[in-house]
Amino acid sequence: MIPAMPASAAAAARSRQASSAVLRFGRVAAMGGVAVVILIAGVWASWGTAQHVLLTKGREQGTVEVTRCGGGSCSGPYAPVSAGSQARDRVVLEDSVAVAAGRTYSVVLKPGSDDAVRSGPAGVLYAWVPLGGALLLASVVVAGGLRRVRAAWVMAGAGMALLTAAFLVV
Structure with missing residues (x-):
């Protein structure tokens, strides 16, 4: 027969279980937050x-034919497609691997600027x-x-x- 566990040992076991539960909750909360x-x-x-x-509702939409790239941006003339949009001699498009000089891209203009974003x-x-x-x-x-x-x-x-x-x- 197994002797009864002393009260101090049972309290220590409960304390270990409680502390491991708190640590588990802390890990889950911290990593979930991250x-x-x-x-x-x-x-x-x-x-x-x-x-x-x-x-795009209410924004100027059109196409830009990229004529020049340099300094992290490309530019070219803008031809409007949407109603209320006006042609521009030059709009700026972010230079990335997806933009090449001599090609035409459909774009949306950022409000109040000549900056264009591909659409x-x-x-x-x-x-x-x-x-x-x-x-x-x-x-x-x-x-x-x-x-x-x-x-x-x-x-x-x-x-x-x-x-x-x-x-x-x-």
């Missing part, structure tokens, strides 16, 4: 461009690239810190799909 901050940062970084591409499927996907990177980074935190492997694979898959689609379309 993952949420990473995702919010990805949305925030993407929204600066995506708002112009997604919410259409290529513009939408390119605008959300920072979110794709944030999904990939947050998936590592979710898998390692939260130990939610399936959720991490879903996040990583969504991030890779977004980045791959943007690469292929742009």
Whole structure:
């Protein structure tokens, strides 16, 4: 027969269980917070461009034929497509691997400026690239810190799909 456990040993066992539960909760809360901050940062970084591409009602839409690239930007004449938009001799488009001199792109102008953002499927996907990177980074935190492997694979898959689609379309 096993002798009864002394009261002090039982109290110590309960204390260890309570402290491990508190540490587990702290880990989940901290890593969950980190993952949420990473995702919010990805949305925030993407929204600066995506708002112009997604919410086009009332914005000037048209095409720009890129004539010159240099210094991190490309420029060219703007031909309006939407009603109320006016032709311009020069609008500025961010220089990236997706913009080349001599090509024509559909764009949306940022209100009150001559800055243009690519529109259409290529513009939408390119605008959300920072979110794709944030999904990939947050998936590592979710898998390692939260130990939610399936959720991490879903996040990583969504991030890779977004980045791959943007690469292929742009």
